[in-house]
Amino acid sequence: MSPVYPQWPRDACDDLSSRLREMIPISYALKASYFTHRRSPVSPTSSLARPLARSYRSSRNSTPAGKPSLRAAGPDARMRALLSRFGTNSMSWMTTWPGNRYWFEPEADGFVAFRVIGRVAVTTGEPVGPDPVRTLTGFLGNCREQGWTPCLYAVGANTRALLASAGWTCLQIAEDATIPLGSLAFTGKTYQDARTALNRARAAGVSARWIDYRGAAAETTAQIEEVCARWLAEKGLPELGFTLGNLASLDDPRVRVLVAVDAAGRVHAVTSWLPVHRGGTVIGWTLDLQRRLPDGFGCAMDFLIASALLTLQDEGAEFVSLSGVPLAYRSRIETRHTWLQGVLRATARVLEPLYGFASLAAYKAKFRPAYSPLYICFPRRRHAPRVGAAVAGAYLPGRRAELMLATARAFANRTS
Template sequence: MTAPTVPARSARVSGILRRTISRTPATIATILAVLVVGVVSRGLWEPFVESAGMYTWAYGLPAFDEGRWWTPVTGTFFVVQPLVYIPTLIALGALGALEFFRGTRVALAYFWVGQLFGVFASALLLSVLRLFSEWTWAQEIASTLDVGPSAGALACLAALIGLAPAPWRTRGWMVLLTAVIVAVLVFGTVADLEDIFAVLLILVVDRTLRPQRATVREQRLIAFLGMLAFIAIEVILALVPTDGPFGATEPLSGSFWSTAIDVVVVVVIANGLLQARRWAWVIAIILMSINVLSAIGLALLLPATDALGLDVTEIGTVELEIGTGALSLLMLIYLISVRGAFARHRRTTLGGGAEPTVAEASAMLRQSGGSTLSWMTTWNGNDYLRTSTGIVTFQKRVGTVIALADPLGPAEGRAQSVAEFIHAAEHAGLVPCFFSAGETVRAAVPDTWRSLVVADDTIVDLPGLAFTGKVWNSVRTSMNKAGREDMTFRLTRLADEPWGVRAQLNAISEQWVGDKDLPEMRFTLGTLAEADDPEVRIALAIDPHGTVDGFLSWLPIYAEDSPSGEPRVRGWTLDLMRRREGGFGPVMEYLIASSAVAFRDEGAEIMSLSGAPLAHEYPPEASLLSVLSARLSDGLEPVYGFQSLHRFKAKFQPRYETLYLLFRDEGDLPRIGAALTRAFLPDATPRQFARAGLELVRGTD
């Protein structure tokens, strides 16, 4: 491909500049106005803050006291010092970016509403705080004037963060909120107050900070980084001289050992949060709550110390304690909002004896084989019942025990495991059911039990597989297109890939999850955490530049009998399917087809594309029991696309094996419906369910 010539590149750059200028007229006009005012006022080379014009044009509480109500508008175009013009013009780039992406009217609305709100809200707050005559900072700041467009620029920046894709949206908000809070604590100027009010306004109005929508992994990571940032800021406040709202501090004015102990404790807690330890979340909540309550008490006590004859400095550095409390409040709100990420599933033992471990379940699976879904029984969050002939995997939700897939153990003993599981559940006063069970389990449950089809397991037989004939046209087209675009297929394991590839997979997954109304589904759908198992294989589609355009994860299917007596993988089950936005179009067809060829050449017998949950097409004569599954499927279709996924898998000409929900009778359905919803969406909030339009239990019309 011929490289573009210099004139061609110049024309392209000129075109980009013309488009940018044509789409940002308000920003250009604002920047020109600031520069013109700087020339006229001589603020470009002389400190405007020292000029007589400061009294006439600057905004602030003194200006409002004297009736200069025009100053919030006029003061926006002045800058206090010549050197401040550089950061000011850079900050106005946020207005330009917002105007480029959302239009002139929207950008101007954010800028001016943020600017005016910041000015008036800070003035209103200071008019109240100056009533505390003993509060030196409040008296000084209440008598200070200010100029500049920083509040409006930060409002535009906050709006831009709301446009960012997940997970960068949440990360951006956390950084911005931390920055404006620290600025108030360390510097405590009028401008800092105006900035934080503008940011908080956009936070409340736009409501784009929704940490509950992030993946569980991302929620834990932000909590981890937030705790580290919290202790880092505390160290900064202890080491750096400040002059904020609660007085001035000198370096090392507080207790060195107190700060050192805090660092060690918070680092331990942060590590526990990263590992999803419930105790770490509880301790973090307690610690943050103590800091907040202590700060509130000191803040209320500080203005009255002289009148009461108290010396609060005897109990520590007051300024540092109050500043830490403000940061703790931010962290406390976040930890409470994502509490589901640290809600450890309570271990529940049915029957007598010791509960089997994950290692025992994995060993039995390798020894006796299992179904296409059996590897999911080794995932975190499951409990196990030991029976006389094997192991049953289950989850306990809302008074219901949901057995996942077929029991583990020798095929001839699975019916006995089914019977013992039902007896143990009913003996414990719980509702038993089996989810995604096969025909063997259906035949083993009591005759009075009901069955409901929940999915069709889509199985591709690999021996002799060839993409020939008309039915394979779409698959061949995808393979040929991948060849023309120099796409590379790699079948690997996540742990074997370099950091750069793993980071791309994380980014693709976070992007896929972040913009959905509901969090990642679990139970029979894995995440990257499950894909990190050394026995799980990853299929990558990589473009010529080394960018991952999509990936799949494949779970092993162990054979029930092996001639050598050694565990043998007879096939692979599809779990994760993720693609990069704007990447290679038919990347999923390419990945599945390439994986099928690789597995076939290795001697595998089958490849399961899994059953799209809740996507079965029921015949007209089906029982009314299908209403629950059908309505849940319809409600989740706009969010997760189960039915469209089911149609996509049909391209690979699979044969189907039915998977069932097995239960005692219709009276158990309401509780089973709630339990299944919680199993699939353990971290979703009631508001998220309502927003997605879910109705768990409704009668037929």
């Protein structure tokens, strides 16, 4: 019996074909980067940069004193204790998610969360501990011992400056959108959408309710699961992972969940909020999961975010991060790596019709956040192809065939 292949509309196939053709020069460009810059030197130029460079370039047979701990298990009490003291980054709590491995300093007072994909060690944000530079130096030495190419993903300006001074390639890949609290008020034309959402929710009998997902009623959790399932079905694409939360990330007593519920008890939307700590105290929250019913209350997401901001401000939080969106930012291209940054932006244009990263970033702008750049850093420009493949694998582990099929379907749905 001859195989049956899916038949896509001709215009959908043409659209998909054109998108794939856009990716061809990106692929060739990455390969050209590998061979052109294969011998590019690294010359540390600062006292802090030298130990970082030495830790990565030292002999593979060298063994650091104290034999650091390398764990593949989930987060333990020791790691959570460190997070509660030093997890000051908006992405710090993402280090507790499944898929991460952990490298601990010999004294266990600092750690790095990472995952190894194709011999590339991709970190989940910054090192956590009292001395991030020391922790980072030890982690890079361990990468060298293991034969891994280190990739520091979604790190801030300080880490980027340190690694760039050591000759590393650093590219901006996102912006962290942060809203200072303490004097936030939804007044003036700027916050018209937030006021409208709050007023419409009040008129429609929709309220914002904080819940503990693990202890919530079975009916409530079932509705949250339905909201997430329908949201994904409407997109027609696999759910991304790595630094983007999913339903499983709600199963944590430290993660707060805010749902929009009408008078009949129907859940229209759900958001989750990750804690940010300093010195054992929660000082802020990071918006993570955002899901809503396609046919639910129209302003549900604006309503939930506005309600959360006001509540968290009343509780004394210093700030809220709306988190970063991959491949979406407003900053100008750095002249040092114009070509590679252009490759990233070309990739963003190809993926935008599918995942809408730029649209999501534009949506968050209505809350008038302050922006901080987030970077990806790796030792040599010639490592760009393997690093890019590793990051893609982190977001979609083991699901490339599913992604290709879903991508074709998504294009078919958008053009049929």
